[in-house]
Amino acid sequence: MPGAAARVRMSARPALRAASPAFRLSQTSVRRSAPLVRAVEGQRNPKQKPQLLAPAGGWPQLKAAVASGADAVYFGLTELNARARASNFAPSEIHDVVAYLHERGVKGFVTINVLVFDDELPLLEKRIRLLAEAGVDAVIVQDLGALALIRKVAPHLPVHSSTQMSITSGEGAEFARERGVKRVVVGRELSVQDIQSVHEGTSAEVEAFVHGALCVSYSGQCFSSEAWGGRSANRGQCAQACRMPYGLLVNGELRVMGDEKYLLSPQDLAALDMVPQLIEAGVSCFKIEGRLKGPEYVALTTRLYREAIDAAFAADDDDDDDEQKPFATSQQDWDDLHQVFARGQDATHRGLTPGFLEGSKHQRLVRGRAPRHRGVFVGEVTAVTKRGVRVWLSGGGSGAMPSVAPGDGVVFDAGQPEQDEDGGSVFEVIDHGTHDGEDREVELRFGKGWIDLQNLHEGMLVWRTRDAKLERRIRASYDGVDKRAGVVCEVRAGTVGEPLTITLRDQDGRKGVGISDVLLQHAESRPLDEAAVQRAIGELGGTPLCIERSDVRIASGLFLPAKGIKVARRSAVDALLAARREHTRASDMPDGKVLSALKTRIAEEGLPRRDHGDDDVRSASSKTMPKLTVLCRTRQQAEAAVACDVDEIILDFLEVHGLREATEAVQAAGKRAVVATPRILKPSEERLWAFYLRLEADALLVRSAGMLYRLRLLGGAGATVSDGPAKGCKVPPLHGDFSLNAANTLAAHDLLETGGLERLCLTHDLNAKQQVELAKELGVRAELLEVIVHTHLPIFHTEHCVFARFLSDGDSYVDCGHPCESAQVHLRSHDGQDHRVMADMGCRNTVFNAAAQSGACYVSELAASGFGRFRIELVDESADRAREVVQGYQSLLRGDITDEQLMRRLDLIPDANDAVQGVGLGSLEVRAERDRSELSKTNAKWAKMDE
Known part of the structure; x- marks a missing residue:
């Protein structure tokens, strides 16, 4: 079975493999599909x-x-x-x-x-x-x-x-x-x-x-802070859960990881x-x-x-043979960058990488030893003396001999970054000599009471967290330095009895004109010349402007006091600065409150019924509970949901293997089969739409803006594809998922109306009360909303692969050996909870929160506000446990049990390792968002920054 899965993994990697020609998507063939090319051609x-x-x-x-x-x-x-x-x-x-x-x-x-x-x-x-x-x-x-x-x-x-x-x-x-x-x-x-x-x-x-x-998670797709602290990253309050230590469980066993603890910290x-x-x-x-x-x-x-x-662009302009000229950063510049801020270093990893710009390189991206800025590695402790610490300076092969000077800051690293570490400002440095012309030993001494020497020992790594000399050098580069924009200065003096005119023009064509406060006169002794004018104008000192070129035209025999020229200069400067300040100021904004008008229109217009849409949405007067939809990630879960007589099942398989058969089986049982599409769509995956259309599902769950745009470009729901790999296929109804991040009435209206969605699940950033209020704002159209009442919140969605990084020596799908096909992986957080990690068809990882979240106590309010559907999301539950979850909610909606009884049942359902992780309200909990004033402000000292 693992082999079958491997043959159809839909990866964006160069060595893309598939089970049939339909899946062989080369980088070239999928880069730009024809309709999209035509849409942007010539622009x-x-x-x-x-x-x-x-x-x-x-x-x-x-x-x-x-x-x-x-x-x-x-x-x-x-x-x-x-x-x-x-x-x-x-x-x-x-x-x-x-x-x-x-x-x-x-x-x-x-x-x-x-x-x-x-x-x-x-x-x-x-x-x-x-x-x-x-x-x-x-x-x-x-x-x-x-x-x-x-x-x-x-x-x-x-x-x-x-x-x-x-x-x-x-x-x-x-x-x-x-x-x-x-x-x-x-x-x-x-x-x-x-x-x-x-x-x-x-x-x-x-x-x-x-x-x-x-960020380890795709921006906009991280819900870890929301799940664990009620302070969402999508609201500017990231709690940096990716910078926390985690244990690695493989097939239920805690793996010994050495000093690798920060498994999600790039x-x-x-x-x-x-x-x-x-x-x-x-x-x-x-x-x-x-x-x-x-x-x-x-x-x-x-x-x-x-x-x-500047250097690269100049080289490109000068490149006559159209070949790329090499560009390299100096070692000193790299050292400076590492010193001011770099994260996750050890003796050989300096904390700065090209990230994903060179493609997936999982071994390089995450070292796992430390989550914060260290500065520059300088060496190891060789001995602790009565007054200080001896350090062997080596720099870890960085290419430059590190140094430590009085006033620098250092920290002593024992490999336990989650604990308090000793460090401070160096008071004195005693040189103990050079060895082999490369390494040397020094003794670092500190002010009295600054360092507890008893906590230090031989072998500790030493980092220079602050370079006082570099700090002074950087500050000198900007402190008191004012950027000045270059201008052209035109001076005109032509006729007695008229003023002298100065015009300043900037590079964008804006101008400022100033005239002298006295008129030009006949010169009696020293006529006005270009040198005199330029002396009076000066270099525009004290302003953010400087003269790059002058064009002075003065008729002969004229005179004007320098004071008059300076008046014209000041007027021209003031006029140009005013033009520069005001050139982008809006002057065409509509009067009145636009928002009120928008919301009134949304409330009044309503959405038209669609012939090809859901036939099971409730009327506005319906008093019945919303129907259940169950999202399944395995064939066994889908079969259990069918057995529970659920009328709609979402198939969110991690592999495309078996998806067609599962779709047909659900439909054969008389149920609606909805197929989930990926949350992320990269350029090499842009033609996945054809595969999904050929499944002939009853609807598609759209999770990305790119997929939604593509399906609308094909004509939207109900359209028949006229050509290409899905020729003759119909676009089914489109449902929008939480990942589209609809958080307000305007966003929901956009996606439902302009976006062509027939159903929409709101973002996890909304609690139950906020979802209820939004549904009320939509009125009868709330029947097109779906709420997730049970899930394990997808706390991280990452391009970085935990399986490849920590269960192989590979950098990508090409050489990792695909441990995701055989290993069951959880990340254990500091509170002892185990969070399931799964890899999808594009090798992206999703980390699911250990504890389930349930909206059982909110179902009555949600139903009363008009929601058309309740959704249950399964992760790795067995068929029996999936059946237990689904039947529990069915009993709740029938009124056979209370929400408290259901929560007690859910609280006892174990995970795939038979460990009970519990259940809570999660992101649905109605609680006050942390006020921004409660969040600690960052320190402006670059050397101490930890973010």
Whole structure:
């Protein structure tokens, strides 16, 4: 059986294998399907220099980014953004921020990159107006409802889709573009080749992360914080569960892992050496992650990527033979980057990798030894003296001899990063000599009471967490440095009795004109000349402008006091700066409250009945309970659900093997068969739609924007495919899953109406009360909503493969040996719970929460609010346990048992290892979201950052 599964695994990997020709999808053949090519053909711009986008968690970081060469800066307000723990900017500051940036020729992007709840939409409308009036250059959004509101409130305000929108294909990018998105930020899991495919498959601009932290889960698809802390990552309150230690259970046995504890904590991303390839791939904007980091980090990363982009673009322009010229980052630059921030290092892993840009390399991505920034490895403890610690400096083969100087910070690493570690500022360094011309031994001494020497011992690793000299050098590069935009200065003085005119023009064609406050006169002794004018104008010191070129035209025999010239200069500067500040300010926003009008229209218009849609949705007056749908991941579970007389079954098999037979078996039993599609659709998987259509299921559960766009491009539900690999197949009704992240009425309306869905499951970020309120907002159309009343929350959905990394020596599907086909894996968290890990047909891993979550106590309220369907999701339950779960809910809905009785039954159902993990309310629990003021603000000291 494992062999059969292997033959049909649908992987995005180069060595794609399949059981039939229908599955042989080469990278070339699936890159761009014909209809999509036609949709974007002819819209390509000639190659332009990519923009460099730097992060700013506050004013110090923003000024550092500008001084270091950023083309644009992204930042958030104190609400509605994905970095709640950053200092951020108050709404009252936004005009000053935008003015500061625009005067210096830098763009400002504001993040609204969270899911927005219905009760927050009025605030969002106010903020959209504020941002448009202030002249921000773009807003970065995740939420489809927020996107719809922006397009109505400020139609000319550019919108960029956040990486939280989980866009990983050209079709996903087109889904966003047709909703008004100008630029898409692609998932960090894409390779350079994938990014190029996205670029070729959309007319939207493509932005990619090039440096900073890597989330292990696909952005927008992580529910670990929601499951365990009630503080969702989709709401800007990530609890960083991926940075926690986990044990590895293989087939029920706890595996001895040595120092590998942080199994889900990737090293950080660094793509400096890949800048030329990314430019060639069509990336329009290079994005640096780090709004939680300090100004030193921002300054260094921005400067280095500025230099890399400039060098690579210049080399590309000068390349006559059309060959790529090599580009390399110096060892000193790499050392500096590792020092300011790198994560997950050990003596040989320095904490920065290309991530997924070179494809899947699981052995490299996650080291597993430590989850946080260490700095630079300098050596090992050789002895503990009465006054200090002797350290053998080696640097672990980094290529440069490390050093430690007074004022530097160090930490002593015993391989237990989850515990408190000793470290501090070095007071004195005593050199004990060089050995073999390479390594040397030093003694580090500290201030009295700073270090407990009794906790230290021989063999401990030593890290330099702070380099005082580097810190001073970086600060000097931006502190007091003000970026000045180059302008052309035109001076005209032609006729006696008229004023002298100064015109300043910037690179974008904006101009400022100033005239002298006195009129030109006949010169009696010293006539006005070009040198005198330039002396009076000066270099525009004290302003964010500098003169790059002058064009001075003065008629002979004229005179004007220098004071008059300076008046004209000041007026021209003020006028140009005003033009630079105001050029993006909105002036065409509609009057009145747009949101109220939108919601009124949604409430009034209703959705038309569809002939090909569900025939089992309840009427508005129905008093019966919603029907049950059961999601099954094995054939045995599906057979158990059929035996329980469930009328609709979702087939969410991890492999395509057996899916057709299971679909036919469910339909033969007189039940509706719905087939689940992947949550992530990468470029090499874009033709999976044909396989799913050929199954002839009663409906498809759509989980990604890319798949939804493709199926709509084919004509949507009811359409017959006219050509291609699914010629003659009909597009069945489309159901949207939680992964589409509908969190408010506007988003739900968009997906149901514009998106062509006939049923929609809301995001897990909504608790039961919020789902009830949203259903009420939709009125009769709430019958098209489905709520998951039982599940093991999918806490992580990752491109990184736990099986390949820790059960093989392989880097990808090509060489891992496919341990996922024989090994049953759980991750044991610090509280002793075991979370099941499963690999899907694309080799992506899903980690399911150990404890089930149940909405049993909410079913009456949910039913009364109009929900049309209740869903039960099974994970790895046996047929008997699946039957027990389904029959329990059937008894509850009939009124045979109470919700308390059902919860007691569910609480005793064991997992696949016969261990009882329990049940709770999970994300459905009605509880207050943590206030942002309760979240610890980040320290602006780059050397101490742990995020």
